[in-house]
Amino acid sequence: MVPPGYDPTGRQKACGMAVTKEQVLACLQGINSPEGIPLPDTGTLSDVVATDGKVFFSISVDAAQVKAWEAVRERAEKAVRALPDVQSALVALTAERKAGAPSARTPPGPAPAGARPTPRGGGENLQGVPGVESIIAVASGKGGVGKSTTAVNLALGLASLGLRVGILDADIYGPSLPKLLAIKERPQTLGGTRLKPITRYGLTVMSIGFLIDEETPMIWRGPMVISALTQMLREVEWGALDVMVVDMPPGTGDAQLTMAQQVPLKGAVIVSTPQDLALIDARRGIAMFKRVNVPVLGVIENMSYFLCPHCGTRSDIFSHGGARHEAERLGVPFLGEVPLHMTIREKSDAGLPVVATEPDGPHAKIYRDIAARVRDQLKGGAGRAAPKIVIE
Ligand SMILES: Nc1ncnc2c1ncn2[C@@H]1O[C@H](COP(=O)(O)OP(=O)(O)OP(=O)(O)O)[C@@H](O)[C@H]1O
Numbered sequence: 001m002v003p004p005g006y007d008p009t010g011r012q013k014a015c016g017m018a019v020t021k022e023q024v025l026a027c028l029q030g031i032n033s034p035e036g037i038p039l040p041d042t043g044t045l046s047d048v049v050a051t052d053g054k055v056f057f058s059i060s061v062d063a064a065q066v067k068a069w070e071a072v073r074e075r076a077e078k079a080v081r082a083l084p085d086v087q088s089a090l091v092a093l094t095a096e097r098k099a100g101a102p103s104a105r106t107p108p109g110p111a112p113a114g115a116r117p118t119p120r121g122g123g124e125n126l127q128g129v130p131g132v133e134s135i136i137a138v139a140s141g142k143g144g145v146g147k148s149t150t151a152v153n154l155a156l157g158l159a160s161l162g163l164r165v166g167i168l169d170a171d172i173y174g175p176s177l178p179k180l181l182a183i184k185e186r187p188q189t190l191g192g193t194r195l196k197p198i199t200r201y202g203l204t205v206m207s208i209g210f211l212i213d214e215e216t217p218m219i220w221r222g223p224m225v226i227s228a229l230t231q232m233l234r235e236v237e238w239g240a241l242d243v244m245v246v247d248m249p250p251g252t253g254d255a256q257l258t259m260a261q262q263v264p265l266k267g268a269v270i271v272s273t274p275q276d277l278a279l280i281d282a283r284r285g286i287a288m289f290k291r292v293n294v295p296v297l298g299v300i301e302n303m304s305y306f307l308c309p310h311c312g313t314r315s316d317i318f319s320h321g322g323a324r325h326e327a328e329r330l331g332v333p334f335l336g337e338v339p340l341h342m343t344i345r346e347k348s349d350a351g352l353p354v355v356a357t358e359p360d361g362p363h364a365k366i367y368r369d370i371a372a373r374v375r376d377q378l379k380g381g382a383g384r385a386a387p388k389i390v391i392e
């Protein structure tokens with residue numbers, strides 16, 4: 001018989017009270033660093049966030065000590081998970097590089113002339129995610145070009161082709177999937193250790209946004225992102241998937257480059273709008289993947305042309321075609337054009353992506369055609385041989 005106040009697994013039941021930061025810190029007093037110092041006294045802890053039974057924090061250590069600290073991270077996470085009123089706990093171990101010191105976790109600087117590229121091709125040197133056949137990134141150098149909208153509709157397009165598809169929101173600074181897929185529920189924990197992703201429109205979905213409240217201050221900075229991402233890949237029960245689409249944060253800085261290096265990517269899809277400035281950023285995005293030897297599966301031109309919702313007249317307000325030309329110039333496949341259309345925006349922002357909710361409409365067809373090209377790129381072995389890219 002289950003004693004009162006306990007659930008059938010023997011854990012003390014939540015009593016309606018949420019765990020506090022102070023309780024977490026008190027619990028961590030019982031966990032020692034490799035040098036035997038109680039964790040809260042080591043100066044390695046980030047702010048501890050405890051909202052609604054979800055706890056996270058990170059431990060930042062010198063890159064050279066990461067191995068010794070991994071066991072501490074595990075113990076801390078386990079101890080916090082065992083606290084009453086804790087539904088999930090995520091403890092990230094992050095490596096800080098001392099100025100001037102090389103770090104295993106930091107991306108390589110620009111390769112010196114004649115240097116060999118980073119030994120990393122199509123993710124073959126990285127541990128894959130069990131059960132997941134191909135992981136692809138949807139990226140752009142620039143923010144706001146429609147990456148997340150494209151990632152969601154591309155994932156749905158791939159699913160409509162009969163593939164088992166997951167989507168991971170790697171935009172830890174500004175997660176979009178809770179909104180784009182209208183997901184309000186929190187993921188459940190499985191056996192207290194792994195997270196069960198959410199299923200929506202047939203997609204398996206995970207976002208850091210499911211775990212944090214919008215008001216939570218963004219404690220995720222710099223290298224912390226990497227640990228959080230690694231955990232979202234490895235501690236989530238993704239199940240068997242043909243493709244996992246990763247919605248990347250904007251930009252081509254160190255965080256993005258490191259991510260591109262840490263995730264075993266089969267390829268990257270670059271989203272750009274047609275303007276020159278966006279194209280310059282797209283080129284940076286392509287160059288970034290090139291640096292880590294991830295094949296570019298192709299470029300999508302988003303907001304390619306404007307279709308008037310009233311009369312259907314088309315206007316090329318952003319000088320349409322720029323991304324196609326750029327793709328041709330750089331020797332990467334061009335995957336298709338998505339118009340700037342009110343329906344795409346309204347549906348996307350309402351959590352009702354067009355491919356799922358208007359499957360017979362013209363926009364869904366465009367995304368499905370793009371998805372078919374991405375699938376063909378993956379099938380064609382794009383994950384093994386990088387297409388020729390002629391930029392530096
Ligand atoms: N083809 C389109 N037609 C109309 N609106 C679009 C289209 N693509 C994206 N949008 C809208 O543009 C806005 C930005 O899109 P989205 O959030 O997908 O961009 P993003 O590149 O992921 O942005 P961020 O860099 O902030 O992550 C959203 O309001 C979205 O609905």
Ligand SMILES: [Mg+2]
Nearest residue numbers: 147148171176
């Ligand atoms: Mg986005």
